[in-house]
Amino acid sequence: MSFKYILYDEEEKIGFISLNRPEKRNALSRGLLEELTELLLKIGQEKKIKVVVLKGIGKIFSAGHDLKEIADGSPQDVLQMFQACFLTMRAIREIPQPVIVQVHGIATAAGCQLVAAADLAVAAEDARFATPGVKIGLFCTTPAVFLSRNIGRKKAMEMLLTGDFMSAQEALIHGLVNKVVPSSELEAVTSELAGKIACNSxxxxxxxxxxxxxxxxxxxxxxxxxxxxxxxxxxxxxxxxxxxxxxxxxxxxxxxxx
The missing domain is CATH 1.10.12 (Lyase 2-enoyl-coa Hydratase; Chain  A, domain 2)
Structure with missing residues (x-):
């Protein structure tokens, strides 16, 4: 399979998916989401690997949805983009393999939703998380679903109503991520966790x-x-x-x- 917006590699029993729109801060365009869903479903069907690691190319993990698509699209176009995101989240949940998100930089809005929807998450100690839609008049109602199922209601509403960033350490305390590690160790620690899980049936x-x-x-x-x-x-x-x-x-x- 060839992709325009993502990269994919396999190492033994681990599949590594990379969001590959660094020039757009790995914005989750409809095209990227459709590619991601297609790949996840293929991984789930083939069962050649046992664990999926999802990460981002460039300076950050993901800044969320591509706002240009929302601004320029018709209501039907926008609905289709959000429906594409729905299908991605459902694929993460329904494939048999555990999905681990590896977070560096920032994960905002739908990028934060990806973190919350995944089975496990490892973050660099300087990573930050936010659902800032309220600041542009578009409340993060879809990220709120998985966010509110990861952290307490009061903290989730604080993030949603203020749009403020949560530090990696706060994210660990509140249950959004499993581990916080130095940036230099992020890839190694994530791979080690994936390898440990891949030893199982x-x-x-x-x-x-x-x-x-x-x-x-x-x-x-x-x-x-x-x-x-x-x-x-x-x-x-x-x-x-x-x-x-x-x-x-x-x-x-x-x-x-x-």
């Missing part, structure tokens, strides 16, 4: 990822009932049987997708 992670997001908004015992059914059925899978035997026999498991 993809089919096991796929079951777990789907179940995690299914149960998260359920009432406690509804969630537990659902999770009980999932783990009971999962125990009969080939990789679960292999993993349990390997543990009992004190050896490394041999996953079906290795």
């Amino acid at each position: 993809l089919s096991t992670m796929a079951i777990g990822k789907k179940a995690f997001y299914q149960q998260i908004n359920m009432e406690d015992f509804q969630a537990l009932n659902y999770a009980t059914e999932v783990i009971s059925l999962s125990s009969t899978t080939k990789d679960a049987q292999e993993g349990i035997r390997a543990f009992l026999e004190k050896r490394e498991p041999k996953w079906s997708d290795n």
Whole structure:
């Protein structure tokens, strides 16, 4: 597959996707979003890799949607752009592979939404996050969805109503990112995390990822009932049987997708 707005590389069981519009601060144009969705779905279908790392080329991760497309587009054009973004977020959620975002510089508006929608996030210590749409008269209602599911309501509303930046350390404290590291170590630490996850069975992670997001908004015992059914059925899978035997026999498991 050839792309205009993104780059893609694979290293062993890890896929590295790079937003490649540095001259536009990696703005999420409709074209970029469509390419990203297409690639994510292909990765999910082929199952050749076990983890996806999403990062940005240039000085920043992403400044969000391409405002020129919004300013110059018809209402239908703008709707189609936001629908393209919806499909990207759904692809991140629905592919079996965990998606790790590697953040440097800034992640604002829909760029912040990408961070919040991903399964995991690693940030450079000088990275900053914001949902500044309110400052240009376009409240960040779509970024608010995943932002409010990552951090507390009061903090989410503060970001949405002020448009102010959140530091990487604040993002760690409030649950928007998993790790904050020196800029010089960002790529190595992210790759190390991806490599650790890639040692696991993809089919096991796929079951777990789907179940995690299914149960998260359920009432406690509804969630537990659902999770009980999932783990009971999962125990009969080939990789679960292999993993349990390997543990009992004190050896490394041999996953079906290795």
